[in-house]
Amino acid sequence: MAHAVISEPHATPTWQGITTLKFAWWLFLASEVMFFAGLIAAYIVLRAGSPVWPIVSEVLNVPLVAGNTFILIVSSVTMVQAYAGIQAGNQSQLRNMLLATTALGIIFLGIQAFEWSALLREGETAQSSLFGATFYTLTGFHGLHVTGGVVGLVFVTLKAFRAGYTQAEHGGVELMGLYWHFVDVVWIILFTIVYLI
Amino acid sequence: MAHPPAAHRAPYMRVFVFLVVLTVLEVLLAFVLAASPAKVPMLIALAIAKATLVAMYYMHLRFESRLLRAIAVFPLILSIVLALAPSFDVLARR
């Protein structure tokens, strides 16, 4: 019996134009949605069941965080422009937009840290009230995910500066973008539920 | 392996403008509708609109296969069930 050659080991398997890595990445993001769903559901249930809940606009600095929300949205735009850049083969757009995204991500975290320290100084801790517990847990886990994203962005940016991405091969940028937009989507929901409602 | 080129010019900047407008609207409504019962559904609707815009255009779901959209949507349905059922439980027992 003739032996056929096993399919070329370096060809990335695809299905409907999606690579295995991108497909798996979306599965990972779906699981992360469920993780935040558990935390957000806990928040909603705890708040719905609480006879008293602080007036959020009096405890939290809504204008500051609204500004922070704007910053995160802008960082999503720069991220998508970075991706559009490398799709068109524009290395400098890729690099500049990645730098901008990373910087904006760091600023977001900085403002969040500032917000936290202000609250802690006012005595609002995770132990002092259910509001505090849920607030710090939700924003904390989101912040952890942003931090992970920033770390990823550093790696991707460095690789971009080493001309590691081309118009033909830039899967890593796409995956980074998907993760970063996901973090933005989670924040959109969190900001509304925790700060505005 | 080349990804399909962005032959359609995805309207990134237009989406950005929408996102900013919706965010401003949200903050204003939160302030204006402070105690009104309309506040919660309106804000949730605005948040969903923003999230959908990011998912559809920035995460490219609008142009992806149905399979990927299904992977994105399925957990959202489960999340709604997870949030609603215990909330209903706790509200009805208060």
Next chain:
Amino acid sequence: MTTHTGTATHVTHDHPAAEKSFIQKYVFSIDHKVIGKQFLFSSLFFFVFGGLLAMLIRTQLAWPWQEIPGVGQFVYGNSGNILAPEAYPALVTMHGTIMIFFFIIPILSGAFGNFLIPLMIGAKDMAFPRLNLLSYWFMVPAFFIMLAGFFVEGGTAAAGWTSYVPLSALPDMVPGSGAGQTLWIVSLTLVGTSSLMGAINYITTVVMLRAKGMHMFRLPMTIWALFITAILVLMATPVLTSALILLFLDRTVGTHFFLPSGGGQVILWQHLFWFYSHPAVYIMILPAMGMASDIISCFARKPLFGYKPMVFSIMAIAGLGFIVWGHHMFQSGMNPVLGTVFMTSTMMIALPSAIKTFNWLATLWGGQLRLTAPMLNALAFVSTFVIGGLSGVFAAATPVDIFIHDTYWIVGHIHYVLFGGSLFGVFAAVQYWFPKMFGRMMSDRWGKVHFVLTFVAFNLVFFPMFILGAYGMPRRIADYTSYNFLAPLQSLNQFMTLSAYVLALSQLVLFGNFFYSLFRGQKAADNPWQANSLEWATSSPPPEHNFHAEPVVYHGPYEYSSPEVAEDWLPQNHALDGAGLKKTPTPAAATGAAAD
């Protein structure tokens, strides 16, 4: 363990395989077959450990507070050679936790999922072999952290495998809500992470790496089941993780998510926990269902009856499985209207389960049954699963559950589906795929001895639990005899315990068979069962990259007793038109109507 049979001298890899060290080949291997075996051996260890805990539980229930000769001094030396009252909850907690998270889920998904998926779909390995390696090595610290609970002050977690708050949220409540409970939380978080990695790998592999011609509706039921199970794992496990994190924070940082004294809600834990743990029970049964379908079809020499309904039924069970979790909470104080909603959805799951049962029966009907050990165990799976499932329908009715919740009815129900169902499924699967994994045959005769002993003893132990439960015997109580109305149940409990000892000893037959055959079993052919799926189209055990040439698939895996073929089987990689057929069909095979 050989990595190839040596019959082929022609290596088709693109680069010469470098000689691997022992560590690379057997410890930190990225080969899914090795990783699958690692999961298999660790799971079997925990099966024994969890089983021994069960023996201790049964002994206490038969002879409360009596000293066990010999064993008592060894196990209960610190509490005067007898079981301490606060240790009983720890026993049931660890028995449940270990059996669920360290035995059944890892053996079905981790061992068989890993070993079989690439082989049955015709792939070289998983989509992400290194992620696969990582998924096993996240389990290893989880093992040690869980076992460490036995050595810390206060002992292991003792709040039940369900870890209900407020008991589990307050470190100073009782012995066993201390460090042991925290270790339990950390260990399960690691287990969950391992599961998630595996799920991403399995789903991607099944969707992306199928061989040419292996359309989704040509996949064996084993793969469909493992695939759907992986989706359940992906969606449900993160919710458990979030719950565990909140519980951890309550215990260590002073938050009050679940503690009413700080505004928290006790029932919130139950909602979050059961949102995961109900799909978890389907994670524990679906793979066994898939494997039973394949084994029954093979040994009945008949196509699986109703393949597509079987696939859609698994999807229905899984989908419905997400909206029934409240049936564990009927007595929690949950809103009764919500209870009725959950009762309705739960009853609905009986429908696809029944479809599957009828289809197994229809597969058997008129078949040329080969009653091998795997087949007998698969048949036991079907029969005991029916009993377990029916007992669940009783529990699903909220008014009935008022009486049977937290009684031995429930213990009987869970053990009929988990032992009767999943475990007999595991027994069948181990004996069916042992030749493929290890290149040797297990003794079918001793397999039958094990089967008879296990099946009889199992029913003697667990069927009376329905009687006990209806009578009112609660679960998780160390001494029911302290209630006068339950004291008459002691003799039945003693009978059950003696049967349990027989059940435990019977497993020695399986283990003896397993380990003896590992070294001295008869060498296995490629396809000792004359089965159709792709794993049998390569050597036993398979070579490093599974197939010498990428298989091409021509049809589904259930072409048994096809009128168009001489033999009563037709492998998936053999076409009907003669391409790759081993023997030419004789004119006698052309009787009957043209096959579809």
